[in-house]
Amino acid sequence: MGYFAKISGIWLLLAIQVQAETSGSIEITGSYFPKSLDASFDTNITAEAKVIGYEELDDFQLEYEIVIRKSLNDNGKDIIEPRQLFLSKTFGDIDVYLGYRHTFWGVAESRNLVDLINQQDMAAGMSPDNKLGAPSISIETYLGSGELQYWYISRFRERTFNDTNAHPGFGMPVSSAQFAHAKGSEASDQALRYANSIGDIDYALSIFDGTAREPLFIVQELDPPTIAPYYERMRSVGLELQYTGESILYKFEGLTGTQSGKDFDALVLGTEKTVYTIFETQWDMGVLFEYKYDDRAQVLIDRTIVSGVRLTANDEFDTNFLVLYTVDDAFSQSLFGLEASRRLRNGMTLDINYLLYQSDIQNLPFYSLVDDSELSLTLGYYF
């Protein structure tokens, strides 16, 4: 039975026993690419449905979050994804989970180096909620006042990519992935994380041993040429720190280890200061700043600086704006991002996103992304 058929079967099974604990959303996104090249399309429409549910079975709890996405011009975005589909059971202080699961590790805003459990659903975008479920057995328990997690991920989920002519696209077909591990996508991963806090400091220490989530790319000189993702094996130690002051946060994420025998280091240093009720209004303004260093071969830019402003209206519509400006340390390439969101009425939301890549230097990564600059509008209906 094919993957899609299998998932559709599970989906059907779930749909049959829909009960009170089901919720979800339907989102329609219209995108416009103002700098699109001729080889690509300059508009696109994508629809995404999400069904989230929870059920108490006799001996277990069943939890699911199924994502179905269909795009008009970009087949790379099309997916039926069990972002979560697991059974869980609690034995005293120990929780055991079996199935597809989504979790989050990290403290930073622009990039979470230590967030290694789930693969990015890259075709859907860089946003941290676009993740692929990890097929896994995971165990969570208390260790003193802290929390201990162990993950065994039975097989690798490959990153999703946009179509050849999509935004961003490679301009050539993506061929089958290659792996450093002989077992390829059947190789398993293991991870362990301990998290706790002392007063105003939250910390977490983690270990990962598995297939790297981000691939390198190998151009294969075929006719026509294709591009193949190549996934290394990675062993790493991660550290997360956050100091929470009265209106300021200091954040650190560090990741160090080896990738197929080669050492690497990566870190994010960040701060966020919030000013409440600015100009005697109900608005809050957050100013954030993050510095990222990553010397892994598959990372596009070694050093980046992200600065941003977050505006929160604190109104009944949850209106908020986030502006992020990312530059490399030579100030020769940049990404300007604007996110605005607002509830229109109960159950309906409007999101506006704008991404603008800029660079004048031809061999820099953001130069090749200039035509992927995007203005998009998302209407969401939640139930």
Place this chain on the structure above:
Amino acid sequence: MKSPRIILIVLFSYLFVGSVYASEGKGLEIATEVDVRDKGFGDTTSTMTMTLFDQYGNSTSRKIRNRTLEGTDEGDLSLVIFDTPADVKGTAFLSHTKKSGSDDQWLYLPALKRVKRIASSNQAGPFMGSEFAYEDISSQELEKYTYKYLRNEDYQGLDCFVVEYDPIDRKSGYSKQIVWIDTKEYRSHKIEFYDRKESLLKTLVYKNYSKYNGKFWRADIFEMENHQTGKKTTLEFDDWKFQTGLSAKDFNKKSLKKVR
């Protein structure tokens, strides 16, 4: 002539200081009694409908579940879970109240599966776009105010103490709160909130008190009116339960991720 004048001044100042001291003492006594009478509630759960009215009378509602655990050494622990609007369903807010200094607060974002520790000096800011500030809904610890007894006054047929609560924390959005507390059961019936410029900002009225477990009074309706904007927020509580068996483990970061 000098000495009688000095004596008079000294006498006057003694009288003045003495009376302030007495009213502070009585104010604190009343606030302490309010606190003592609610001691031992253990834990509570309730559901709440929050309705926001704008100045034109248009309204929008949201459903929220509350869980509170009475603090022993420190303040109370509380968990707030949002059921509607549907786009924030599953979002949860955990707060560990401190008797002095800032509370510890965490937010759970279900789409990201992320628990986020948040800075907590936003106590004067609005809660969920409502007329309630974070400091209005967080647990009222005795140590957060100084108190001044003002007078006794009839409020809707009940003899009430009228007490001024002055917030100690300079980040509070208020210069003072005037609280009407009935002399029989020590329940708050009305609070007037004055902004930092000493102008009347909001009035909160508590309605429909019921007694639970033979001892603990809870109001079913909170009505907060903002006099400066004309907006109003009501909280309607339902299904109050006491001593449900919650423990500190239901109020930590790990439990926040498992919230139902």
